[in-house]
Amino acid sequence: MTVISRIAAATTLALFLIAGSAHAQGASVAFGGLKHDASQPVEITADELTVDQATGSAVFTGNVVAGQGEMRLSAGRVQVQYATENGQATGRIDQLVATGNVTLVNGAEAAEAEKAVYSVGGSQIVMTGNVILTQGINALSGEKLTVDLTSGSGRMEGRVRTIFQTGGNK
Template sequence: MLLRNLALSLVLLSATTVMAAAQTAAVGFGQGDFDRSAPVEVAADSLEVDQATGRATLTGNVVIAQGDLRLSADIVTVDYSTGGGDRQIERLNASGNVLIVAGEDAAEGQDAVYTLASSDILLTGDVVVTQAGSVLAGDRLSINLASGAGTVTGRVRTTLQP
């Protein structure tokens, strides 16, 4: 009886470990040679600027490009920081039909936050990553553009080819 309970415990422990591991997947994204000093080009149907808060809101067919990185969304708010007396883009907050393309890699979701200083992007909401014909889906994608490292978390789904 003790041996049977021990065996059952080991099976349950290993199943729990496999399920936890299946909820996270490491991915490469982009080439890892991203130039965060490249100029940021912006196109949108409309722009509203609030000088008091240091925030700009872009709406309608928003496309933002920096080097080989492209971000498109329905709405993007741009947060600025004041460094040395100059305003610089600190963060881009994208929402609605977000698409991020870096080189041959693409990811889509509902919301994204791109922190320019660290080159980090957090994409959330039914995330789908497409790379070289492979598709990986999950709840969140965290990317560091400088290293090209990414992690998909939360109910990760993919099809593995033998």
């Protein structure tokens, strides 16, 4: 399934989620497909790059795609913040802050949100703002999704809504 078809499926499922289904304030979910090795190199492509040596950051804008192994993070804007030692940038990525139509895809799982912060050293992604997660034919929505990429576990918070497909009638 392509990224575009995953997004279309997530959008369709979002309409069902808004119409009402199971409600909760928070839910723990297994994210086996989002299990990931954060030590792999990060490759970023974009239409434009602006670097600020003083703050130790780089901003990619326009059709940004950040890839690390099987995982892909796309957004309108991604700010790369570098780790520092003694006030100097080390060249090692500390975190990626993505905004504007953020989509995270890894394996059969995809998530969309308004913002995502990927802490590379901590192997954690926090997605906020109208989050939609699809896992195969199932979907979850909420306001905040926190994923531990090392363990493959996560937590959806903020008026969680879900649709679980049961296989249908035969």
